[in-house]
Each structure stands twice: as C-alpha cells, then as structure tokens.
Amino acid sequence: MKITIQTPHLTVIDDFLSDIEFASLATSLQFLSYRSMHSKGWVKAYGLPSAAVLQSELATRGIVDSTPPGMSLVGNLVERIAQPDEALQSHYPQGITGKRATVTGRIVLSGVGAGLNWHNDAESLLGAYVFYGHPRWGSSWGGELLVLADGEAGDQGRPESPGRQPRQVIGDVGPDFMLDVSAEQYRNSIGHGTFVSARPNRLVLLTSRVHHRVTPVTPSAGDQPRAAVVGFFVSDANPS
Structure with missing residues (x-):
C-alpha cells in the first residue's frame, strides 16, 4: 500500500490489495450479473442513456451488512474500506472515517463514450471512493478522474442562507446544464486541479465537498471496460 496523493479532500492509495487478492477480485468481476445504469431512469451525471454503463447489485457494511450473491470479494473490499486499520485511518480525507459511516459498494462498468459530468456529491454523504478493479488500463483509454483544486472545497458551489436548509445544488445529483x-x-474561477488515472488496484477517496468528473472512455479501450468498485460513506447518524 502506497500513499500517492493526499490533500484534505482527496487521497489516492496505490497497491491497496495484495497481488493475489487483486487478481482474485479482478477475475470475479467477470462473472457477476449487471444491468444498465439507466434501467430505472436516466442517471444524468453519467450522461445520455446511450452510453455503455453497467452496474452490479449493492454491497454495504455498517448499520446494515449486505453481500449480494457472488459478491463476497467485493463485500470484503468494502469491509476493509469501512474498517481501516490505524495506518490507513490517518490517511482518510477530512470527514471520512469507517468508525462513523456505513460504506456502500457496487461495480460500475464504463464502456467507450461513458464518463461522469462535473458535480459534487449530496450533502448527506461524508464522501465517496472508487477502486479500480480492471487488470490493466492503457494511458490513452480515458476514464481519468478530474478533481477541481481544493480552493474553498466547493463551498461557493453550495451556498447557504441563515435560518434555512442548505440549498440543493442541481450539480449534486447530476450535471447542472449551466443552470x-x-x-x-x-469551477471556472478555479479552472485547474488534479487528474487521477484509472490505474489497476488504486483506491481513491473523496469528500463530498470537492467537485469532480470522469473523462469518457476512448475508442482505444476497445471492449475493455473501466471496471470500478464505486461507493459512498453515509453518516451512521443519518443513513440513507
């Protein structure tokens, strides 16, 4: 395990699993059942429904422990993230800790053209993570995570009024269509940030305050999907 990037709102950990553990997990992803990300409605943050995005069932650790059939290795990964040892705990971004959160996880397969538009996550979440489970990923295949420079960590994109509930920003749940x-x-006032490639066996941790997006997978990837375990840290005080 190697800490590659660490800021108050972003941590990147490489070689998170051992070689044997990672090989087993990467192999298991090929034998799960998936459905279209848009099968129950247009998930706008992922772009138009024509983009090739598939998802698995959801595993959770925390108040509710659930492991769908065939997802034991994914469940083990979620459990490790939810209950980090002290060496890992100190590297979690501000506000994200397995001791205070229920952690979810599902596999998201992104084919050519699939990406994720600029957004920050819902205020009810402590943060999110992505773990890259594909066995290889080319540098020209796209799928990079782009993270806006910390700045005020999204506070200007999420204004609050005294005596009122925080305003729900459209960008929290999908692209804001410039509205x-x-x-x-x-985003334009900062205009720079960090990119994180989809390197295999890499874990990325984000707080909910930081704006981020994923670049589309390019035709160079062919039939190799960007295979990621994606999950959220949900406060145990307000699970949803």
Missing part, C-alpha cells in the same frame, strides 16, 4: 450559476462560476 446552477454559482457552481459553474466556482
């Missing part, structure tokens, strides 16, 4: 002027102005 959320404050979020768009905030």
